[in-house]
Amino acid sequence: MELNVQDVTVHRGHREVLSDVSFSAGPGELVGLLGPNGAGKSTLLGAIAGMLSPTSGQVTVDGLVAHRAPRQEIARRLALMEQQADRNIPLTALEIVELGSLPHHRTFARGDHARRSAEARAALDSVGAGAFADRAWQSLSGGERQRVSVARALAQRPGILLLDEPTNHLDVTAQLDTLDLVSRLGVTVVAALHDLNHAARWCTRVIVLSDGTVAADGPPAEVLTPRTLSEVYGVSATVLTHPSDGRPVIAFDGSID
Numbered sequence: 001m002e003l004n005v006q007d008v009t010v011h012r013g014h015r016e017v018l019s020d021v022s023f024s025a026g027p028g029e030l031v032g033l034l035g036p037n038g039a040g041k042s043t044l045l046g047a048i049a050g051m052l053s054p055t056s057g058q059v060t061v062d063g064l065v066a067h068r069a070p071r072q073e074i075a076r077r078l079a080l081m082e083q084q085a086d087r088n089i090p091l092t093a094l095e096i097v098e099l100g101s102l103p104h105h106r107t108f109a110r111g112d113h114a115r116r117s118a119e120a121r122a123a124l125d126s127v128g129a130g131a132f133a134d135r136a137w138q139s140l141s142g143g144e145r146q147r148v149s150v151a152r153a154l155a156q157r158p159g160i161l162l163l164d165e166p167t168n169h170l171d172v173t174a175q176l177d178t179l180d181l182v183s184r185l186g187v188t189v190v191a192a193l194h195d196l197n198h199a200a201r202w203c204t205r206v207i208v209l210s211d212g213t214v215a216a217d218g219p220p221a222e223v224l225t226p227r228t229l230s231e232v233y234g235v236s237a238t239v240l241t242h243p244s245d246g247r248p249v250i251a252f253d254g255s256i257d
């Protein structure tokens with residue numbers, strides 16, 4: 001499914017926090033959104049999902065203007081997994097995941113509930129969270145909740161999957177499994193990431209945001225250079241080459257005072 005971000009500018013309060021951001025992405029692309037804290041990654045994901053209206057420019061999802069189209073039309077095409085809030089939700093993990101597939105079902109139709117439940121269990125199984133199905137959301141650890149949140153997004157069967165720091169709280173195996181899973185879905189994925197080595201390993205393309213503007217956009221090997229890392233993050237880094245597949249591996253030397 002095609003995603004087009006065209007000259008998007010977003011204000012939050014009186015501040016311009018995104019300025020003229022443009023990019024397009026299609027099926028099979030895993031676009032990493034990188035950049036320091038406050039650079040605008042979550043804001044951009046919110047604008048793509050149609051939850052934040054741009055001051056100028058627009059986002060189109062499969063040809064629909066994201067902030068104007070009916071919510072259900074967007075939800076049938078796009079899923080957003082937001083950064084975790086520790087909200088107290090009085091639901092089980094399975095019920096949370098079932099909510100993900102609602103845009104595709106007529107809520108009260110006979111047989112819908114059984115189908116929704118089966119889809120939700122399959123989504124939980126795919127992220128190794130099947131055992132948590134009947135557990136209360138509040139009783140899950142941060143990493144367990146993160147897996148359930150990924151399952152909820154997958155249950156929405158999106159053509160475009162937006163992930164805000166999907167590996168937060170996850171142990172190293174779950175981090176690798178989650179990124180491996182989303183990279184093999186064949187859908188359009190945009191993921192805000194802080195781990196630059198994950199970006200180098202999994203992303204087909206990375207967009208680096210700095211103060212709400214695009215500082216660099218391209219394949220990881222072209223973008224993740226010592227110069228960009230020093231300019232955007234203020235860190236000194238050595239970029240090595242992985243011996244088995246040639247991808248960049250970033251070794252941090254320290255911050256630049």
Ligand SMILES: Nc1ncnc2c1ncn2[C@@H]1O[C@H](COP(=O)(O)OP(=O)(O)OP(=O)(O)O)[C@@H](O)[C@H]1O
Nearest residue numbers: 012013017035036037038039040041042043044192
């Ligand atoms: N609701 C809000 N009202 C006003 N300003 C906001 C609001 N939400 C975010 N901002 C500001 O917008 C800017 C971009 O924030 P955003 O959360 O998009 O950054 P981010 O790159 O996702 O950061 P992080 O890596 O810390 O999650 C920041 O300066 C932030 O303080």
